[in-house]
Each structure stands twice: as C-alpha cells, then as structure tokens.
Amino acid sequence: MSTIAIISMIVSAGLLVFIVALTRQRKIREQYALIWLAVGFLILVFSIFNKLLDFLARLAGIYYAPSVLIVLMVFFGMVLGIHFTLVISKLAEDNKKLIQEIGLLKNRIETLEKGR
Amino acid sequence: MSHPITMLIVIPAFNEAESIGPLLERLQKEGHADVLVVDDGSTDGTGETVRKAGVSLISLPINLGIGGAVQTGFLYALENHYDIAVQMDGDGQHDSAYLEDLIRPILQDQADVVIGSRFIEKTGFQSSFPRRTGIKILQFLNYLLTGRQFTDCTSGFRAYHSKAVSFLSENYSVDFPEPEALIAMSKKGFRILEVPVVMKGRAAGTSSIHGLKSFYYVSKVFISIVFEYFRRST
Numbered sequence: 082m083s084t085i086a087i088i089s090m091i092v093s094a095g096l097l098v099f100i101v102a103l104t105r106q107r108k109i110r111e112q113y114a115l116i117w118l119a120v121g122f123l124i125l126v127f128s129i130f131n132k133l134l135d136f137l138a139r140l141a142g143i144y145y146a147p148s149v150l151i152v153l154m155v156f157f158g159m160v161l162g163i164h165f166t167l168v169i170s171k172l173a174e175d176n177k178k179l180i181q182e183i184g185l186l187k188n189r190i191e192t193l194e195k196g197r
Numbered sequence: 198m199s200h201p202i203t204m205l206i207v208i209p210a211f212n213e214a215e216s217i218g219p220l221l222e223r224l225q226k227e228g229h230a231d232v233l234v235v236d237d238g239s240t241d242g243t244g245e246t247v248r249k250a251g252v253s254l255i256s257l258p259i260n261l262g263i264g265g266a267v268q269t270g271f272l273y274a275l276e277n278h279y280d281i282a283v284q285m286d287g288d289g290q291h292d293s294a295y296l297e298d299l300i301r302p303i304l305q306d307q308a309d310v311v312i313g314s315r316f317i318e319k320t321g322f323q324s325s326f327p328r329r330t331g332i333k334i335l336q337f338l339n340y341l342l343t344g345r346q347f348t349d350c351t352s353g354f355r356a357y358h359s360k361a362v363s364f365l366s367e368n369y370s371v372d373f374p375e376p377e378a379l380i381a382m383s384k385k386g387f388r389i390l391e392v393p394v395v396m397k398g399r400a401a402g403t404s405s406i407h408g409l410k411s412f413y414y415v416s417k418v419f420i421s422i423v424f425e426y427f428r429r430s431t
Binding site for chain 2: 177180181183184185187188191192
C-alpha cells in the first residue's frame, strides 16, 4: 500500500471522527452531518480500494487517475455551496420575518403602555 | 367601501433624523393622523425624533433594507385594517401635496396601485444622468415583460389598495423592491396607474445608492425582474 493511501486513510478516518464528535456535541445538526459523513466515508473507500479510482478513470476516459479525485472534489464543493446558499436564503427569510414581527410587537407594546 | 376610508402613510427611514422631523410636522399640519414611520435600524436617533413628534413608530432591531422596512408597514396596515396604504420616502423628496392625486384613482376604483412618477411631466428633481439611464433600462425591461410603459418604475412614492397591500405583505424583496414589485403586481392582475408628481432633491443626508452599489442595484433589479416574470404566481 502506498504512503499516500495510508495518509488519506488516516485523514478520512480523522474527518469521520471529527464530524461524529461535533454532531454528538450538537455543534452540527444531524441533517448537515450526513453530507460530511458521506464525504468522509467516500474518501475512506477510495483510499482503501485505490484500484477503484483507476477503474473510474478508465470508465470516464480520464488518463490521469488522480484527476478523477479533483473532478469529484470540485463537483462536491459546488453541490455543497448550493446547498449552503439554500440554507442561508431560508435563514435570511426567516430572520427577516422575525425582525419584522419584533418591530410590530414592540410597537404594539408601546401603544398598550401609553394607553394605561 | 362603505365605512369612512382609512389611509395609512408608511414612511421607511434609515438615518433620516434631520429630514424626517420637518416632514412629520408638515403631515400633521395637513391633518394626516395615521402616519407610521418604520425605522430600519437607524443609528442617528431617527426613532427618537419620530417619538418626540408623537407619530407611530416601528423600530426594527436590525437593518433590513428599504423593502423589508416598507413590508413591515404593509403588515401593520394589514393588521390594522387600513383601506389604503401610501408609501412615502423619509428624506423629503416626496411632496405630501400629491397625496390626494395619488389616492384618488383608488378611491374612484380606477386602480389598485398608483405610482407617483417624476418623468410624466418632467419637472422638478429629475435625478442624475446615470440614474436616469438605469431607470430607462429597467423601464425597457419592464416594457418587454409586461407590455406596459412605466415611466418611473423605481419611484417609491406609491399608494396601494388593501388588496395590493395584502399581496405585497407576502411578496416583497428586502432591497430595491420597487421595479420587480411592478411585475409581480401586473402578473397578479392589479390595476397599476402612474400619476405625475414633482419630486425634490434630498433635504439632508445622502442617498443609499451610489458608486459600485449602483451597478449592483441595476444588475440585482434586472435579475429580480426577469425571475419575477418567470415565477409561477402564488
């Protein structure tokens, strides 16, 4: 087994442990932990069965096998980015509604207090 | 509308402490009792000025952007069952003398939305050249998508029937909402009318849109308008 395979095994195992620890401490929500666990798991699989990468490369007609990894990483990064944009947009919308509601409530409280 | 018609004037304000006082004073002198200022997280004491003037105030704890502030006013108008809501800038550009003109088409059941346009009679403050160019571009896009010529689609001097208020309370973007709201409302079938008004330059303070932000403004609004057009109506 090559050195790089061992290193990537250690790194991916570390990533998995890290994600699990964060999720256990409720620092990451389970729904977001899922995607990272999948990534860690995939890297682990690829580093153990390094023939898999060559197989995928041949399948896709890529001559230099490691570039499959790069393609996958870029793709994953984009998917994750879009996912985060979705989450942020939803948060921003919820946040806006809360701010407006607070404003309305403050106004109502002031009006009520004036009336007493 | 059988009962006496109620009208709320919504004034979004972000750091307008200097210009909002005189405006509120004038509105009170003219007998407009129902005025609401939505203070969009100002840091210059705008809220205090409004409170001292004895005008209703909603102060948002965090700055939302003009659309978010105005929408809060719509929510307030809806909660308090106003028949008409008028949106008016807090910087003194909009002249309360035109309020009558603005709401008349709604009272006469000729329109649901009335926009005060400074470009129908082309008098008064006409804005700078780059801005007029930006407005022209948006106007052309609006024309392509709705087949209607709005001369002043960015104008924030508007009157809305409660039906439109109810719609906008759920569909209004936080920043630069005016042009895209026109598309959404045309698609929804609201009757939109423009009436001529004369606008003044700002009384005090600086505009929120300048420099690089203008480019962002035009591109953001451009994209929003296109998306609004292709969005399925809810």
